Amino acid sequence: MQTIFIIKKYRMKLSIGKTATGEDFFLRNNIVAEIYEALNEGSHLLLSAPRRVGKTSIIHYIKDNPTEEYYCVYVDTEDVTDSQTFFKVLLKAIFDIENKSRYQKSIERAGKTIKGFFDKIDTVDIGGFFSIDFNGKDDKNIDYYEKFKEFLEKVDLDNRKILLMVDEFPVTIEHIKDEQGEQAARNFLKQNRAIRQNDKYNQKIKFIYTGSIGLLSVVKKLNATADVNDILSYKLRPLTLTESLDLCHTLLKSYQIEADEKVLEYLLQDKIEWLIPFHIQLSIKEIRDLYRLEAQKVNKAFIDKAFNELILNGDIYLDHYRGRLSKVFNRDELTLVHEILKKLTENQAINEAELYDLAVKNHLENSFKNILLTLEYDGYIVENMDKKWRFYSPILKKWWSKNV
Secondary structure: OOOOOOOOOOOOOOOOOOOOOHHHOOOOHHHHHHHHHHHHOOOOEEEEOOOOOOHHHHHHHHHHOOOOOEEEEEEEOOOOOOHHHHHHHHHHHHHOHHHHHHHHHHHHHOOOOOOOHHHHHHOOOOOOHHHOOOOOOOOOOOOHHHHHHHHHHHOOOOOOEEEEEEEOHHHHHHHHHHHHOHHHHHHHHHHHHHHHHOHHHHOOEEEEEEOOOOHHHHHHHOOOHHHOOOOEEEEOOOOOHHHHHHHHHHHHHHOOOOOOHHHHHHHHHHHHOOOOHHHHHHHHHHHHHHHHHHOOOOOHHHHHHHHHHHHHOOHHHHHHHHHHHHHHOOHHHHHHHHHHHHHHHOOOOEEHHHHHHHHHHOOOHHHHHHHHHHHHHOOOEEEOOOOEEEEOOHHHHHHHHHHO
């Protein structure tokens, strides 16, 4: 079955601080096509990117616009703290009426049919399991991991696959580690790997994992990288300049604002640099708000003023970056992190050796690599072609320098 993607033209509104869905989602067909290509080649995927690049919006788009080949199921496991609850939540999502209804309507809109498909799922007999109330508290003796495997053994999906998109998977691992210990977290990783590695299950289910913290940094602390090395990491790229210009024009048109393409290139290349939807939307918001106050021509001077307003007004949208640090790092690590970021605000880029000296001073040599990896995944810093570290974004750099 061939996957076909259709580009839509629509009136897009700003979507800041929430998942962009529906008409407010900026569709990049090549990204969606590459994800399906990797799945069709047999891979399970880790959707990898720093925060605010658009991972959750991508998987919500796939959920809301499924192809005929995949029954797409989205589940957020952020609040899960044990293995049994995790697999219970996955099963519940697969059988969820809303998920099934969304999939059926989407397929029917495309002129396809899935007659009898859900009957095959619903009539799976695994010891009367599905007569159990998923919200009940009388299931402590049920092994949901085994029931999940039994479901995959018995279900007939009529040559389709379940695409299970698990959001906040790394956070789930952290919660299990904190609640039940490191060995329980490692066992949980091995359970998931065993399902992914089973050839029979692979004909019926594919996983896409994503989350607000980096999976690699989490499993490294557990010495368990071998338990996730079968997952293909798909790196979600920033927008190209052409895509970024398209997004700018689309948003500005929604608010009846005109801007010359050269002026927008100045905004994107000289001011924003790191072309992710979140930063572009923040910038367009300031342009819109300033335009409503002053109604001036949008030229380079106007862009400069709007950008300065973004830094001044950025707390409500950017302070979450700072707030997350105290959740991810302990007190000693947090001291080092602040020293690293302070040094980077004072320089364009810095050799790793100089940053390592700060780790030595703080007696955190063993944690240094993982700290850099976490800061990179969190959207703070990136290693450039010269093997030097710098802030990902001038926006965050200027805001951090001013406010922290």
